Amino acid sequence: MPQGKIEVLLVCAKGLDNTDFLCNMDPYVILTCRTQEQKSSVASGKGTEPEWNETFVFNVSDGVSDLTLKIMDSDTGSADDFVGEATIPLEPVFLEGSVPPMIYNVVKDQQYCGEIKIGLTFTAEERGEGGYGGQEYGTQDYSGETYGGWRESS
Template identity: 55%
Template sequence: MPRGTLEVILISAKGIDDNDFLSSIDPYVILTYRTQEHKSTVQKDSGSKPQWNENFLFTVSDSTSELNLKIMDKDNFTQDDFLGEATIDLGPLFEAGSLPETVHKVVKDEEYCGEIKVALTFTAERNEEYSVEDDNYGGWKESNEEF
């Protein structure tokens, strides 16, 4: 069971549907891992090609292996619009330790609607349990010489 820190570098998106009638969309991303959630900054008037270059950290404490990225359009006078989402399987990341910048499909209503680029790093928690190979462990060998 992996334990450690998941670092997500949110880089950019492209091909996102620019559905605002009078102006360009103002996209942001809600990143969710289990019950942990982070929100990127809003890219004002960036349209269908936003650039974020932001880092987010999540605590990994079990075998949940999906990261969800939900792309939203910030609206001032109405509810924010859902533009699409990407779900990333973290299984390969837990084995490799890091994945370079990778493009993931963004879908809405089961249809392709753009791409989002992220880089991922998993840093395993150091396990500092007792090790038999450690020469300085002490114990019966030292006490045996006294008898």
């Protein structure tokens, strides 16, 4: 299973359902990867076509299979409104290393309510092989003799 870091480039959203009837929405995104949660800035007054161009980094380990993006509308004086969400499978980025910015459907109550554009990059955690200089400790050296990992000098 992959271990490392996922970098998420949150680009923009389009065609979102407007939750504010009298003025433009102030959308933001809550990004969730398993137990890690991060929040974008609020795109004040950007309405149904916000742009963020922000980058977020998550640590990933065994069992992480998707990223959830929940779009919210920031409201002053009342609870923020839920606009919609997108669930992005991470398997393609684990296999390819990166996925260029792509559009994903945003849904609310199983209904399409806009789209969000994100890019993904996965950087695998380097797993050490042990030993020094590529040679494992306690294995045969080039002269064919082993001395607890140290070669006898001539």
